[in-house]
Amino acid sequence: xxxxxxxxxxxxTETGRQVTLACHQTWNHNNMFWYRQDxxxxxxxxxxxxxxxxxNKGEVSDGYSVSRSNTEDLPLTLxxxxxxxxxxxxxASSAGRETTGELFFGEGSRLTVL
Amino acid sequence: xxxxxxxxxxxxxxxxxxxxxNCDYTNSMFDYFLWYKKxxxxxxxxxxxxxxxxxxxxxGRFTVFLNKSAKHLSLHIVPxxxxxxxxxxxxxxxxxxxxxxxxxxxxIP
Numbered sequence: 001x002x003x004x005x006x007x008x009x010x011x012x013t014e015t016g017r018q019v020t021l022a023c024h025q026t027w028n029h030n031n032m033f034w035y036r037q038d039x040x041x042x043x044x045x046x047x048x049x050x051x052x053x054x055x056n057k058g059e060v061s062d063g064y065s066v067s068r069s070n071t072e073d074l075p076l077t078l079x080x081x082x083x084x085x086x087x088x089x090x091x092a093s094s095a096g097r098e099t100t101g102e103l104f105f106g107e108g109s110r111l112t113v114l
Numbered sequence: 115x116x117x118x119x120x121x122x123x124x125x126x127x128x129x130x131x132x133x134x135x136n137c138d139y140t141n142s143m144f145d146y147f148l149w150y151k152k153x154x155x156x157x158x159x160x161x162x163x164x165x166x167x168x169x170x171x172x173x174g175r176f177t178v179f180l181n182k183s184a185k186h187l188s189l190h191i192v193p194x195x196x197x198x199x200x201x202x203x204x205x206x207x208x209x210x211x212x213x214x215x216x217x218x219x220x221x222i223p
Contacts, residue, residue: 103160103211
């Protein structure tokens with residue numbers, strides 16, 4: 001069965017360290033997204049990609065970067081982790097554009113920045 | 115500026131009764147609305163959606179109602195079952211998907 005997987009599921013790091021969260025999907029979807037979930041804010045879009053070599057900023061992109069070198073993977077990098085980036089991160093993918101909004105989510109990566 | 119709002123952080127309902135989850139939005143340009151369900155330690159999963167040209171959509175026990183004049187969306191679950199206990203997110207889209215803050219639904223056996 002096609003799926004979307006995230007790793008690591010849990011990560012503890014220190015302020016200032018670089019962290020990369022991996023996302024791999026086998027749906028062969030063109031569109032991939034990274035969200036963060038925080039209490040009181042719901043899910044907020046960090047970055048997204050509509051295909052290989054395409055990346056775009058979402059509403060909370062400061063301090064994060066992504067790259068898309070193939071269809072299956074969209075790693076999320078925190079260049080210099082900050083305590084404000086402690087959160088649960090979800091990767092998602094979709095076949096079509098967000099206009100129909102049906103996304104397939106991974107199980108999440110819980111990041112703690114000390 | 116929260117364009118999609120779920121004003122009830124939590125809701126408890128007896129098993130077998132109706133659960134009604136509410137969502138308000140401010141952007142009249144939204145043209146598609148969705149509900150996602152999330153269990154602990156899992157990612158959200160798509161539940162049901164509705165286009166702005168409709169006012170109701172049903173799928174089994176789940177019905178979504180859209181009142182465009184009031185900019186209000188609701189999800190009805192009838193009858194409620196223990197497995198429905200989860201966090202429910204409403205979302206709206208024009209070109210980008212915007213999520214609400216979520217409502218934790220607890221079904222009491």
